[in-house]
Amino acid sequence: xxxPEETLEEILNLAAAHFKVPxxxxxxxxxxxxxxxxxxxxxxxxxxxxxxxxxxxxxxxxLQGVSDFRTLAGRIQARL
Amino acid sequence: xxxxxxQSLSWEVKDGVVELALHREPCNEIGSLTLEELEKFAAAxxxxxxxxxxxxxxxxxxxxxxxxxxxxxxxxxxxxxDRTAAAAGVREYLERIHRVMNTIDASPLTTIAAxxxxxFGGGFELALVCDLIVADKMARFCFPExxxxxIPGFGGIPRLKRxxxxxxxxxxxxxxxxxxxxxxxxxxxxxxxxxxGESLRVARATAAQLKKFDRNTAIAAKQFIKPIPYDELxxxxxxxxxxxxxxxxxxxxxxxxxxxxxQPYLP
Numbered sequence: 001x002x003x004p005e006e007t008l009e010e011i012l013n014l015a016a017a018h019f020k021v022p023x024x025x026x027x028x029x030x031x032x033x034x035x036x037x038x039x040x041x042x043x044x045x046x047x048x049x050x051x052x053x054x055x056x057x058x059x060x061x062x063l064q065g066v067s068d069f070r071t072l073a074g075r076i077q078a079r080l
Numbered sequence: 081x082x083x084x085x086x087q088s089l090s091w092e093v094k095d096g097v098v099e100l101a102l103h104r105e106p107c108n109e110i111g112s113l114t115l116e117e118l119e120k121f122a123a124a125x126x127x128x129x130x131x132x133x134x135x136x137x138x139x140x141x142x143x144x145x146x147x148x149x150x151x152x153x154x155x156x157x158x159x160x161x162d163r164t165a166a167a168a169g170v171r172e173y174l175e176r177i178h179r180v181m182n183t184i185d186a187s188p189l190t191t192i193a194a195x196x197x198x199x200f201g202g203g204f205e206l207a208l209v210c211d212l213i214v215a216d217k218m219a220r221f222c223f224p225e226x227x228x229x230x231i232p233g234f235g236g237i238p239r240l241k242r243x244x245x246x247x248x249x250x251x252x253x254x255x256x257x258x259x260x261x262x263x264x265x266x267x268x269x270x271x272x273x274x275x276x277g278e279s280l281r282v283a284r285a286t287a288a289q290l291k292k293f294d295r296n297t298a299i300a301a302k303q304f305i306k307p308i309p310y311d312e313l314x315x316x317x318x319x320x321x322x323x324x325x326x327x328x329x330x331x332x333x334x335x336x337x338x339x340x341x342x343q344p345y346l347p
Contacts, residue, residue, distance in 0.1 A: 016218070026275070041143055041198065042109075042200070044220055044258070045197070045218065048218050048220055048260050051260050051262075052217060052218075052260070057260075057263055059255065059257040060222075060257055060258050061255065061257055064248075070123075
C-alpha cells in the first residue's frame with residue numbers, strides 16, 4: 001500500500017523521467033501543464049502512464065480542473 | 081491497385097497481408113481528403129482480397145491511431161453554408177464514410193486494427209470495424225461526441241453494441257470518458273495488449289498465424305459470427321443528422337475550434 005507521500009513522489013519521478021525534466025525542478029504544487037510544457041494530448045499520455053503504473057482506473061473527468069501534482073496524487077491515492 | 085501512397089494514407093500488399101497505414105498530421109483526423117482516400121482503398125480492397133488473407137490498419141503518427149472526424153473542417157464548412165445545405169452535406173459525408181466502414185467490416189479478409197495512443201471518436205469507430213484489435217498499452221479509447229452535443233456517427237454505437245454488453249456501451253457513450261488498453265481488454269474490446277511500439281509487430285505475427293488456415297473456412301466463420309447491423313447503422317445516421325441540426329452542436333464545435341490548446345482532448 002502506498003502512502004500519499006510515496007504516491008506523490010512516484011508521480012513526480014515518473015513525470016520527470018518521461019517528459020525529460022530534471023526531477024529537482026518539479027515540486028508538488030507545480031502546474032504540470034506549465035512545468036512539463038504539455039498540452040491536453042500529452043496530459044492524456046501522462047494519465048495512461050499513471051494508470052498503468054499504479055494499476056488504477058482514473059476517469060478523465062476526475063482530472064477536470066486538476067493541474068498540480070499534489071491534487072493529481074490525491075485523486076490516484078483515492079483509488080489505490 | 082495493390083499499392084498506393086496518398087496524402088493521408090498508404091497501402092500495400094505484403095505476403096498476403098494488406099497493410100493500410102494512416103499518416104495525416106496531427107493524428108489522422110478524418111476530413112474530406114482522408115475520406116476520398118479511404119474510398120479509393122475500399123474500392124481497391126475487393127481486388128486485393130483475392131490474393132490476400134488479412135488486413136492490418138495502423139497509424140504512423142506518434143500521437144495515436146486516429147483522433148476521429150476533422151472537427152475543424154466540419155465546423156468551417158458548415159459555417160459557409162445555410163443550415164439546410166450543411167445538414168445535407170453532413171448526411172452525404174456520413175453515408176460515404178459508412179460505405180467505407182461497411183466495406184471493410186464485410187471484407188472476406190480477417191482484419192486487425194493495430195492501435196496506439198489516441199483512438200477517439202471516428203478513429204475508435206474505424207478500429208471497431210476490424211475483427212481484432214491489438215492495442216499498445218498506451219492506447220486510449222473514447223467516444224467524446226456527447227461533449228459536442230452529438231453521438232458517434234461512423235457506426236460506432238451499433239458496432240460497439242455488437243461486440244460488448246450494453247452497460248459498457250452506455251458507460252463509454254454517456255460519460256464520454258476514455259478507457260485505457262487494459263480496461264478495454266477487460267471488457268472484451270481488445271484482443272491483445274502489447275508493449276509500447278509493439279502493436280504493428282504483433283498484428284503482423286497474428287496475420288502470419290491466420291495464413292495457416294483454409295481461407296474459405298475463415299470467411300465462413302467470420303460471416304457466421306460477425307453480422308453487420310445495417311438497420312441500426314442507418315438509424316444512427318438519422319439520429320446524428322437530427323442532433324447536428326440542434327444549436328448545441330454549433331456551440332460545441334465553436335468551442336472546440338476556438339480552443340487555444342493545440343489538441344483539446346480533455347473534457
